[in-house]
Amino acid sequence: MINVHGFGNGRARLSRLVTEQKVASSPAKRRDSPPSTFASYTLTATSIGFAAANRIRGRGAIGRVHSIFSGAIDVVLRGGSMVSIVREEVGSGPTNIVTDLPRKRSMAELGVEKSDQVLRKSGEIRIGGKRAVLVSIQHARLYRTEKEFPTKPRSISEIRTNVAAVARTAASRGHHQGLGGLIPLLVPSGIEKTKRPAALNSFSRLALPRVRSLLSKIREGRISDLGTDVQNLAGLGPGLTPSGDDMLSGLMASLALIAHNLKGDAERVRRVNREIASSARKRTTMLSEEYLSQAARGETNEHFQELIKKMLTALPNEAKRSAELVLKVGETSGTDTVLGILLGFQLSLDEKSAVGVA
Amino acid sequence: MKGVSQAAVLMATPLNKRVLTDAGFKGSEVEKAGPDDLIIAIEAANEEALESPVARVEEMLSSRESMKAEEIRPRSLASAVKVMSDANLALISIPGRFAKREAMNALESGLDVFLFSSNVPREDEVELKEAAKARGLLVMGPDCGTSIINGVVLGFGNVVRRGSVGIVSASGTGIQQVSTLLDGEGLGLSHAIGTGGNDLSEKVGGTTTMEGIRLLEEDEDTRVIVLISKPPGPKTSAKILNAASGSNKPVVVNFLGEGDAGASKQVRAVTLEDAARMASGFVNGKRTGAHPFSVSESRVRSLAQSESSEMSKTQRYIRGLYSGGTLCYESQVVLTPLIGEVFSNAPLKPESRIDDATVSRKNACIDMGSEEFVVGRPHPMIDYSLRKNRLLQEARDPETAVVLLDVVLGYGSNEDPAREIRHTIASAKKLAGAGRRYLSVVASIIGTREDPQDLQKQAKELASVGVVLMPSNAQAARFAALVASRGAVGRKLFGNER
Amino acid sequence: MKGKEPEKRSILKQKLKVINLGIEIFADDLKRQGVEVISVDWQPPAGGDEELLRLLEKLGA
Numbered sequence: 001m002i003n004v005h006g007f008g009n010g011r012a013r014l015s016r017l018v019t020e021q022k023v024a025s026s027p028a029k030r031r032d033s034p035p036s037t038f039a040s041y042t043l044t045a046t047s048i049g050f051a052a053a054n055r056i057r058g059r060g061a062i063g064r065v066h067s068i069f070s071g072a073i074d075v076v077l078r079g080g081s082m083v084s085i086v087r088e089e090v091g092s093g094p095t096n097i098v099t100d101l102p103r104k105r106s107m108a109e110l111g112v113e114k115s116d117q118v119l120r121k122s123g124e125i126r127i128g129g130k131r132a133v134l135v136s137i138q139h140a141r142l143y144r145t146e147k148e149f150p151t152k153p154r155s156i157s158e159i160r161t162n163v164a165a166v167a168r169t170a171a172s173r174g175h176h177q178g179l180g181g182l183i184p185l186l187v188p189s190g191i192e193k194t195k196r197p198a199a200l201n202s203f204s205r206l207a208l209p210r211v212r213s214l215l216s217k218i219r220e221g222r223i224s225d226l227g228t229d230v231q232n233l234a235g236l237g238p239g240l241t242p243s244g245d246d247m248l249s250g251l252m253a254s255l256a257l258i259a260h261n262l263k264g265d266a267e268r269v270r271r272v273n274r275e276i277a278s279s280a281r282k283r284t285t286m287l288s289e290e291y292l293s294q295a296a297r298g299e300t301n302e303h304f305q306e307l308i309k310k311m312l313t314a315l316p317n318e319a320k321r322s323a324e325l326v327l328k329v330g331e332t333s334g335t336d337t338v339l340g341i342l343l344g345f346q347l348s349l350d351e352k353s354a355v356g357v358a
Numbered sequence: 359m360k361g362v363s364q365a366a367v368l369m370a371t372p373l374n375k376r377v378l379t380d381a382g383f384k385g386s387e388v389e390k391a392g393p394d395d396l397i398i399a400i401e402a403a404n405e406e407a408l409e410s411p412v413a414r415v416e417e418m419l420s421s422r423e424s425m426k427a428e429e430i431r432p433r434s435l436a437s438a439v440k441v442m443s444d445a446n447l448a449l450i451s452i453p454g455r456f457a458k459r460e461a462m463n464a465l466e467s468g469l470d471v472f473l474f475s476s477n478v479p480r481e482d483e484v485e486l487k488e489a490a491k492a493r494g495l496l497v498m499g500p501d502c503g504t505s506i507i508n509g510v511v512l513g514f515g516n517v518v519r520r521g522s523v524g525i526v527s528a529s530g531t532g533i534q535q536v537s538t539l540l541d542g543e544g545l546g547l548s549h550a551i552g553t554g555g556n557d558l559s560e561k562v563g564g565t566t567t568m569e570g571i572r573l574l575e576e577d578e579d580t581r582v583i584v585l586i587s588k589p590p591g592p593k594t595s596a597k598i599l600n601a602a603s604g605s606n607k608p609v610v611v612n613f614l615g616e617g618d619a620g621a622s623k624q625v626r627a628v629t630l631e632d633a634a635r636m637a638s639g640f641v642n643g644k645r646t647g648a649h650p651f652s653v654s655e656s657r658v659r660s661l662a663q664s665e666s667s668e669m670s671k672t673q674r675y676i677r678g679l680y681s682g683g684t685l686c687y688e689s690q691v692v693l694t695p696l697i698g699e700v701f702s703n704a705p706l707k708p709e710s711r712i713d714d715a716t717v718s719r720k721n722a723c724i725d726m727g728s729e730e731f732v733v734g735r736p737h738p739m740i741d742y743s744l745r746k747n748r749l750l751q752e753a754r755d756p757e758t759a760v761v762l763l764d765v766v767l768g769y770g771s772n773e774d775p776a777r778e779i780r781h782t783i784a785s786a787k788k789l790a791g792a793g794r795r796y797l798s799v800v801a802s803i804i805g806t807r808e809d810p811q812d813l814q815k816q817a818k819e820l821a822s823v824g825v826v827l828m829p830s831n832a833q834a835a836r837f838a839a840l841v842a843s844r845g846a847v848g849r850k851l852f853g854n855e856r
Numbered sequence: 857m858k859g860k861e862p863e864k865r866s867i868l869k870q871k872l873k874v875i876n877l878g879i880e881i882f883a884d885d886l887k888r889q890g891v892e893v894i895s896v897d898w899q900p901p902a903g904g905d906e907e908l909l910r911l912l913e914k915l916g917a
Contacts, residue, residue: 046433047899067394068916088433100437138541141899202377235371235393242369285393316735317773321880431897438875442894446870449886451878452898460898469875474882482866496867510872513882536909549868565912573866769885810888 022197023083035252041110041133043085045101046141051094051294052083057101058120065127065288067118070106072289073127075118078094082290085125085135089329092143093301094294099135140320145299146258149312156349156357162191162311162319163345170342174335175305178243179204183335185344201236207244211343218347221354223271227279234292243336245288248276249295250340251347255355257300258348264357272355301331304337311345408816422607435463449512450499451475457500458482465489465497472512473499473554480561483554487565497566497571497849499554501609502528503682505538506550512769513552514739517808521546523637524580526570528587529684532612532630533830534766534804536584539634541806545641548579558590564598571601571609580625582608582640583635588687589613610636614684615706616693629688631832650836650851652829659848662840664827669759669844676700676838677752678723679745681738685764685804685831686725692835696847697721718752721842723762746782753786753797756783757843758765760798761786764831765820767813769807774811776819784823798841800826802834 048056051235055077056062065075072086084090085097087107087186092098101107116129123138153159167189174180181204214229230248237243252273259269280292294300300308303326310322326334350356368374370391373602378388386457391397402408432438448464450457454477465486472485478500490497496513498505503607504527504681504815505512507543509520510797514530518537523545527533535549540546553572558564559694567585575579585602592611602609610625612633617626627633629658639645651658676693680686690700690710702708704725715724715731726738726745738745745763765775772778783799790797801820805813817827839847874893876883886893 143899161862202381206377232373234373235369236373236377238366240369240396241370241548242374246374257628283373283393285369287394288369315741318881429893433897435875435877435896438894438896442873442875442892445873445875445894449874449876449878449882449893451876453900455899464875474878479889506893507872508870510889511885512874517872548859564886574866576866577868671876769888770881 009035015194026259029182041220043101043133044082045085045097045099045135045137046088047092047096047098047143048137048140049083049092049096049299050142050144051081051319052097054096055081055083056097056120056137059122061204062120062125063115063118065112065114065118066226068108068112068114070108073107073112075127076116076286081284084287085127094143094145094299095142095290096301097135097137097140097142112159120191131147132207143302145257145305146309147257147298149261149309149313151309153261153312154314158213159312159345160349162314162316163187163342163349165316166307166323166338167342169320170335170338173324173327174338175327175332176204176335177197177201177210178237178239178332178336179207179339180332180335182208182246183339183342186211186215186339187346201219203243206234207247208235211247215347218272218355219350219353221268223268225273229297230276230279231283235284235288237336239333239336240285241288241291241333242284243332245280245284245292246336247290247340247343248280248303249300250337251344252276252292252340253297253298253304254341254344255348256296256342257305258312259355260298260356261312262357264348264355269355277308295296304341305332307338308341309342366397366399368397368399370397374691380553382383384824394468414496416487420767427688434534439467439469445469447472447507447512449474449671453479458486461486461497462489465493465495468493468495470496471498472500472505473497473550474513475499476501476555478752480556480559483556485561487557487562491565491569496551496569497554498552502552502554503548503557504533505552506533506547508549511769512655514580514766515550516541516768516804517810518806519544519546520548520579522548522579522581522641523588524548524574524582525550525582526553526567526575526583527551527572527585528555528557528567531764531766531804532586534768535630535685535688536612536634536637538804539631539830540638543634543638545638548577548581553587555576558594558598559588560591560593561809564590564594567598568601570788571598573607577787580607582637583638584612584627585611586612586630586633588684589616602786608640610640614687614801616821629691629832630684631830649789651833655848655852658837658840659845661826662845666759666844667840669798670756670793670795672756673758673759673795674842675718676720676721676723676842677755677758677762678726678835678838679748679752680723680762680764681745681766682723682727682764683725686723688811688831689723689762689835692832693721693723693839696836696839697843697848703730703829718755718758720757724748742772742775742778749779749782749786749799752785752787754793756793756795758790758797760838762834762838763799763801763825764834765803765805765816766803767803767809767811767816769810771811774816776816780819780823783820788825798826798838799824800828800834800838802828802831804831 063075065077066074071090072084074084076082083095087101097343110133113125113129114131116127119126125135127133167187171184179201210229210232217225233244235242255269259266276297277292307322309327310319347355348357371393409645432441449467450460451471451474454475457475457478461473464471485499490545491534503513504515506515516534516538518541525533537547551797553566554561557566602611609635610627612627619626625634625636678689686704690706693700699710701710701719701722702713752761787797807813828837872891876893876895877898883893883895
C-alpha cells in the first residue's frame with residue numbers, strides 16, 4: 001500500500017490532479033517492450049473468487065477495463081460490479097482472479113488500456129484492444145471464504161488473549177499513516193500503561209470520535225443510527241482503498257465470521273453490516289464499495305480470513321505471526337483492516353454488546 | 359525531499375475532498391474530481407521541486423498491494439520448484455486425501471518426500487512407494503511424525519547430538535524416546551528415518567523400511583542400526599528380520615513388546631529404553647544388563663512408599679494420559695505383566711479395547727493423540743487443554759491412584775509444557791486431597807538439554823508441584839505400578855536382582 | 857528421472873533444501889535450524905468441495 005504523509009494545515013498550492021493512474025502509457029516505465037508482432041499475452045488463472053466466478057458467467061462482452069496497476073487490472077462488469085485480475089502476491093479474494101504472471105512482469109505492461117472491452121469465451125477471458133490479453137480460467141481453483149472454520153474455536157478467554165497479542169503486534173509493527181494510531185487507544189492490550197501512543201495524524205484525529213460513536217451504537221444495537229457515523233468514515237484517509245473503508249471492512253468481516261463460528265446473533269450482525277455497507281455507498285471508490293459489500297457478508301481476502309481464523313482457533317503465537325504477515329504485506333491498508341478486525345472482536349466478546357457472543 | 363513541505367495522495371472521496379479543502383488545497387479540479395479519481399497534493403517551494411515527489415508517487419502508485427519479495431509464496435509445488443531449483447525434499451502435511459497428488463508431483467520432480475499427512479488411503483501409499491523405489495527416492499510416511507536427517511529435525515523431534523546410531527522407525531515418538539535416551543548418555547544419531555505408521559503393513563510390505571536399512575548400511579557415519587515398530591505381521595516380520603540378520607552392521611530390532619523369539623540371530627529389544635541401551639552397548643563395545651530403574655532399589659521403593667502412604671483404600675488404578683500412540687503402547691507392554699489387563703483405545707490386544715475413551719475404566723492408558731480427540735484441534739503435544747481436563751476428571755475418580763504422563767519436548771511441541779500443566783496438576787492433587795485421597799502423578803520428560811524448551815526448568819517446575827519424574831517412559835510405567843500396587847509388584851521387578 | 861542414477865547421492869548425504877506444503881510451523885522450525893525452506897501456499901482444488909468442483913467445471917465448459 002502507498003505510504004502517505006499526512007499533511008498539516010497551512011496554505012498550499014494544488015499541484016496536479018491525476019485520474020486513474022495509467023502507468024502503462026508512460027514510456028519511462030516500460031522495461032521490455034513486447035515485440036510489435038506479439039498479438040496477445042496469455043495468463044493462466046490459478047484461483048477465482050466465488051463472487052468473481054459468478055460474475056464472469058456468460059458469453060460475449062461482459063464489461064470494460066476500469067483501471068490498471070502493476071499488480072492488478074480492475075474490470076467493471078454489466079450491472080456495475082467489479083472483478084480484479086491480479087498477480088499472485090495480491091492473494092485470493094472473493095472478487096479476485098489470481099494469475100501466474102511472472103514476478104518480474106507488471107500487469108500494466110501487457111498492453112491493456114482503460115476502457116478495453118472484456119470478452120468471455122469458453123474457458124477464457126479476453127481483454128481486447130490492439131494487443132489482447134487472454135486469461136485462461138479452466139484450471140483455476142475456486143476460492144471461497146470459509147465461513148465456518150474446521151478447527152474448533154478456543155475458549156472466550158483464550159480468544160481475548162489472542163486479541164491482546166494481535167493488538168500489541170499491530171500497535172508496534174503497524175503502519176500508522178492511516179488510522180493505525182487509533183489501535184492503542186481503542187483496543188486494550190496491556191501496553192497502554194507502559195507506552196505513550198504517538199501523536200495522531202489528522203485522519204486519525206478526525207476519525208476517533210466517529211469510530212467511538214459507531215462502536216457504541218453497534219454495542220447498543222442502534223442499527224438505524226449507524227448511518228451518519230459511517231458516512232463520516234467511509235472514504236476517509238489515504239490509500240486506494242481509503243483507511244476508513246479498510247477499517248469498516250475489517251470490522252464487518254470479523255463480526256460476520258465471529259458470529260458464525262461462535263454461534264452469535266448472525267441475523268443481527270447481518271443487519272448491522274448491511275446498514276454499514278449501504279451507508280458507505282457513493283461515499284467512496286467503486287473498488288472500495290465492492291470490498292465493503294463483500295466484507296458485509298464475511299467474504300474477504302485470504303490473508304485477512306487467515307488472521308481472523310487464527311485469532312479464533314489458534315495459539316497466541318500463531319495469531320501473532322498471522323498478524324505480522326498481514327501488517328507487513330498490507331502496510332497501511334493492512335493496518336487499517338486489522339484495526340477493524342480488532343474492533344469487531346471487541347464488540348463480539350463484550351457480553352453486554354448487542355452483537356456479543358459471550 | 360528538497361523543497362517539499364507536504365504531500366498527500368488521496369482518493370477524491372467526499373470526506374477526503376473536505377479534508378483537502380480545509381488544508382488549503384482548493385480549486386475546480388478538486389471539486390470536479392469523483393471518488394475514483396486520485397489526487398496528489400504536494401506543497402512545494404517551486405515547480406522544480408515538484409518533479410521528484412511526483413515521480414516517486416507515480417512509482418508508488420503503480421503497484422497495488424505489492425508484496426515484499428521474501429513473503430511471496432508459490433501456490434503450487436511446480437512453481438516452488440521453479441523458485442528453488444535445487445530443492446531436494448518436500449515436507450507435506452496437507453489433508454490425506456490430497457496428499458498423493460502432491461507427493462507424486464514431488465517425486466516426479468526428483469524430491470524425496472517427508473509425508474506427515476495421515477488418512478492417506480493404503481493404495482495411495484503403495485503407489486507412492488513404488489514410484490519412489492523406481493526413482494531411487496524415499497517416501498517417509500504417510501503418517502510420519504519424525505525424521506532426523508543430517509542433524510535436521512523434520513516434523514516433531516528433539517535436538518540430539520550427532521553420533522553413530524542410525525534409526526529406522528515406524529513411530530515418531532519412538533525415535534524421540536530412543537534418541538533422547540542416547541543423547542543423555544553422551545551418544546548420538548547419524549540419522550533417523552521415519553517410515554510412517556503403515557509401512558510394515560502386509561499391503562505395503564516395508565518398502566521404506568528396507569530402503570532405510572539399506573541407506574544406513576551404506577552410510578559411513580552409522581555403526582549401529584535400530585529398527586522400531588509395533589510388531590508387524592508374520593510375512594513382513596520375516597522379511598525385516600532376514601534383512602537385519604544379513605546386515606553388515608549390528609541391528610537392534612525393537613518390535614515393541616516382542617522379545618527374543620528364540621531362534622533369531624538378531625538382538626531384540628522389548629522396550630524403547632532397551633533399544634537405546636543395546637544400541638549404546640554396541641557403540642561402546644560392552645553390553646550392559648537391563649535394570650528396572652536407573653536408581654537403586656531402595657531409593658525407588660522409598661519413593662514409591664511415600665507416594666502411596668497417603669492413599670485411600672479405594673485408590674487402585676493407573677490412568678495413563680499420552681500424547682501419542684507409541685508411548686501409550688509401550689506403557690501397556692510394561693504394565694501388563696505387572697498389573698494385568700490394561701484398557702486402551704490403542705490396546706495390546708482387541709479384547710482390551712476400552713468402550714469409551716473419554717472415561718477411564720480400571721487400569722487404562724489413553725492415547726489422546728488419536729483421531730477421536732484430535733479432530734479439529736491442535737495435537738496434544740502442542741495443546742494440553744484436553745489432557746488438563748482429563749487429569750482433573752481422573753483426580754475426581756476415587757479409584758485413581760496414579761496418573762501417568764508423557765511430556766515431550768523438542769521442535770513441534772508446546773513451548774512450555776510445565777507452565778501449561780503445573781497449575782492443573784496442583785489443582786488435581788488438591789481435589790484428591792479434599793476427598794481424603796492422595797493423587798500420585800508420575801511422568802517422564804522426553805527431551806535433551808539442547809531442546810528449545812529448557813529441560814532443566816521443565817523438570818524443576820514439574821517437580822515443584824509434586825510430579826515424580828522418571829528418566830524414561832518405561833521406568834515411569836514401572837514406577838506407577840509399584841506405587842499403585844503398594845509395592846507388591848516389587849517382587850516381579852526386583853526379583854532377579856537379589 | 858527413471859531408475860537410480862549412479863551419481864545420485866542419497867538424501868542422507870545432501871544439505872537439505874526443503875519445499876513445505878501444509879503446516880507453517882514445520883517451515884518455521886526448519887528456518888530456526890538454519891535450513892533453506894520455501895513454503896507453498898497450498899489450497900485444496902476447488903476448496904475440496906464437490907459442489908463447487910461442479911460449478912468450476914461449468915465455468916470451464
